[in-house]
Amino acid sequence: MKKYDSTKIKNIAIAGQAGSGKTSLTEALLYKSGATDRLGKITDGNTVSDYTPDEIKRKCSVYTSLSSLETGEFKVNLLDTPGMFDYEGEAVEGIAASGCVLITVSGKSGVRVGTHKAYDLAKKMGKPTMFVVTKLDDDNANFNNVLTQLKAEFGPTVCPVVVPVIADRKIVSYVNLIEMKAYKYEDGKAVETDMPTAEVSEKMGYRIDGLIEAVSEAVAETDEALFEKFFSGEAFTQKELTDGIHSGMNSGIITPVTCVSSTDLSGVDMLLKEIDLLLPPPSEKDAMIGETVDGEAVEVACVESDPMSAFVFKTVADPFVGKMSYIKVFSGKLTPNKEVVNATTGSTEKVGKLVTLQGKKQIDVAEAGCGDIVVAMKMNVNTNDTICDSARVVKFAPMTFPKPCYKMAVRAKKQGDESKISAAMTRLMEEDLTIDYKLDPSTNEMILSTLGGLHLDSVVGRLAGTFGVEVETSVPKISYRETIRKKVKVQGRHKKQSGGHGQYGDVWIEFEPCVSDDLIFEEKVFGGAVPKNFFPAVEKGLQESVKKGVLAGFPVVGLKAILVDGSYHPVDSSEMAFKMAASIAYKEGMRQAEPVLLEPIGSLSVFVPDDNTGDMMGELNKRRGRVLGMNPAEKKGMTEIVAEVPMAEMADFTLLLRQMTQGQGVFTFEKARYEPLPANLVADVIAKNAVAD
Missing domain, CATH: 3.30.70.240 (Alpha-Beta Plaits)
Known part of the structure; x- marks a missing residue:
């Protein structure tokens, strides 16, 4: 694939509700544009973007994948993102790297929670959006219902640009409201046909002339001159409509709606045309605000002659080919064997081999210009790192990920595999910033935190399939504690005689409640009843004892111990004997002091x-x-x-x-x-x- 200027690149994330047709749409766009020579199917496990064993088994996207196509004079990078909420972190990465988000909406099930999540995430990141109504070939699809839903839930920004013409519950043609032309499909090719009659429009539930008027009204809101022209009664030219929608998308006041069937490919070529005409290239929307080493804000424009700056938006930990870093270039150009500054860590790194991807297929590239997306092989950088030319060191704000709240305890099935788990999890946490793995010191369990049950299954599957270590999971233990409710005074006496020197230690200790998490130890011994050199042994015996309470073995908190009296033997007393005496006093004192959980x-x-x-x-x-x-x-x-x-x-x-x-x-x-x-x-x-x- 040739190198493209930033004005001729489109970076598109495809997002939306799980099962709304994202991967099928990606497959259709690749096939229809000629980027692939066959149309893969999810059911057959042979799509370009869902290629990992986990995705093939689940028949859904788990990771954001990168593929590309050429249409007209543009290169289009497609980022197919998962719709399952457990894999939301992947969607964050894909949308962050995009210049526009195509949000798929099933013509059968309509607007769902995943539709709103994708839209909200895109708007939060300032990305233009377009709705693509999919699965129109399904008998239960209803475009009119979906369009009505979109308008009701997303407001007046919703602007249809391609709509189906339906007669007898079948799609007979599509109308491009910008061109004001109708097309039918013969042997998979779009052929111009007559615009639908008023009678046909009435039966569809929406009038074509009314939709054309709505498009013109939306465009009029994008520019003062167009506003005046609209209200003077003049019709817009096709270029004015195209430029107006394009401008409205960039400013967030227009969200176009188009429609396709990814199985019979009807409408896909029309979508490719809208991608060409309406979606912004990086040269328009990729200006970034960075931070210099002095902490000052600086705007970084998408200009190839400027010093290079780029952002690592995704990492793949592949045990066979090594670390793969997905990089969006924001200025300048990225080339292999170039030394760059990691502005996040301050270190200097060397750029290795650069590739672009067609799913899992790697294609070598000589360089990546600003606005493009590329993958660096075996580079020592991580997700959220900014890399740049030493001539202008600038750091971009990191992406924000959902926090993992679904926690399970993890242990190795095989004894001795614990170190393997730690090494594998370190790699996986580099790849997925929505997982966490750490020791809970209060229960001594290793806790794996994910976004949900499916996410957990995927991580456990990766541990076994990719890193060769099998684990068991269980509900984490609860870190209960024990304490006392009243003050007591008890004796602890340890005496043992077995020939030769014996063992003797005798203490009286007062135990009382307090507000400290740690044991508070004091001594108020008079007259040398317990020699001072044994005080540390008494304290040590108590410190070891409070690790286990008398009710259920949980650590004890809120305990104050005061050594007040005791006795000793000049020959048989020792530090060990006084430690034992303190332990005996502790157990008896806890029982008497009304222990509670x-x-x-x-x-x-x-x-x-x-x-x-x-x-x-x-x-x-x-x-x-x-x-x-x-x-x-x-x-x-x-x-x-x-x-x-x-x-x-x-x-x-x-x-x-x-x-x-x-x-x-x-x-x-x-x-x-x-x-x-x-x-x-x-x-x-x-x-x-x-x-x-």
């Missing part, structure tokens, strides 16, 4: 649609939560509920929230403090965690 309580902030607030309040009550308040969220139609909930009740909350809100809900949850465990739950916790005396 404490459970961790977390602070919850959960955002749900307004319609789900009642259900969520009820759910939190069932989970022993205390609702502290409700606040209107920044996003319209959403409410924030603030509550405190025991951590033991949160294991399945991620899945419950997704099911209740159809994926719209999000939450954060952090440990806040400990509180006494309700009496009716104590016996069960003790039974599951009881320790031998």
Whole structure:
């Protein structure tokens, strides 16, 4: 593929609800443009963009893939993103690298939560959007219903530019509202035909002349001169319509709607034409605000003669070919064997081999100009890094990813594989910034955090399939604690005689509640009842003892110990004997001081649609939560509920929230403090965690 100027490149992310036809649309665009010589199918596992074993098995996208095509005078980079909410991090990467987002909407199921998520993410990043209504060949598809939905849910920016003409529940032609021409398909080729009659339009539920008028009205809003021309009654030229929609997309006031069938390919060539005419190249939309080494803001324009700057938006950890870094070039040009500055770390790196991708197929490239997307092989950079020429060191803002909230404990199936898991997870965390893997010191478990059950399955599958290490997962243990409720004074006496020197240590210790998480040790011994040189041994014995409580073996908090008396033997007393005596006193003191179990309580902030607030309040009550308040969220139609909930009740909350809100809900949850465990739950916790005396 030849090198293209930044004015002749289109970077397009394809996003939307899972199952809305993103990968099939990618396949259709590649095939129709001549980039591929066959039309792959998801059911056959032979599409260009879903090529990993996980994707072929699941029959859905798990990763954002890169492919490209040539149409007219443009190179188009396609970023096919997953629609499943568990893989939202991949969608973030694809949309961040794009210049425009095609949002697929099934003609059968219409606007879904994933449609809104893709649209919101695109708008948050300032990306122009276009809706593509798919699956029009399905018997249950209804374009009019979908168009009505789009207008109702996304407002007056929605502007149809290609619509189907339907007669007897079948598509007979498509109307391009910009050209004001109709096309029918004969042997897969578009042939101009008559515009639909008024009678046909009435039966479809939308009038073509009314839609043409709506397009003109939308275009009139983009420019003062066009506004005056529209209201003077003059018709727009085709160029004025095209330029107006193009301008409206760039400014975010127009979201065009087109439609296709990816199976019989009708409408796909018309979409390619709209990509040519309407979607912005990097030269128009890729100016970035960076930060210099002095912390000053600087605008980086998409100019090839400027110093090179680029952003790593995705990483693939391939154990066979090494690290693959997906890079968007924002200025200058990137070439192999060039030394660049990693502005994120301050280090100097050498650019290795550069390739572009057609799914899994690698194609060598000599250089990547500004506006283009390329993959660097075996380069020591990570996702969110900025690389640049030393002549202008600038750093771009990192992408923001959803936080992983679905937590499971992980352990190796084979003894000795723990180090393999750590090494593999380090590689996977470089690749996926929505997973986390770390030790929970309070339970001594390794905790894997992901975005959901499917995401967890994918990570576990990668560990086994790619890195050769099998793991088992389980619900994480709850880090309960133990404490006391009253003050007691007890004796701990250790005496042992077995020939020769014996062992003797005797202490009296007062135990009382306090507010410290750590043991507080004091001594108030008078008259040398316990020599000072044994005080450290007593403290050490207590410090070791508080690691296990007497109820269920959990660490003890809120405990103050005061050594007040004791006795010793001039020959048989030793540090070990006094450690043992302190341990005996601890166990007896804990039993007498009314020990209780404490459970961790977390602070919850959960955002749900307004319609789900009642259900969520009820759910939190069932989970022993205390609702502290409700606040209107920044996003319209959403409410924030603030509550405190025991951590033991949160294991399945991620899945419950997704099911209740159809994926719209999000939450954060952090440990806040400990509180006494309700009496009716104590016996069960003790039974599951009881320790031998």
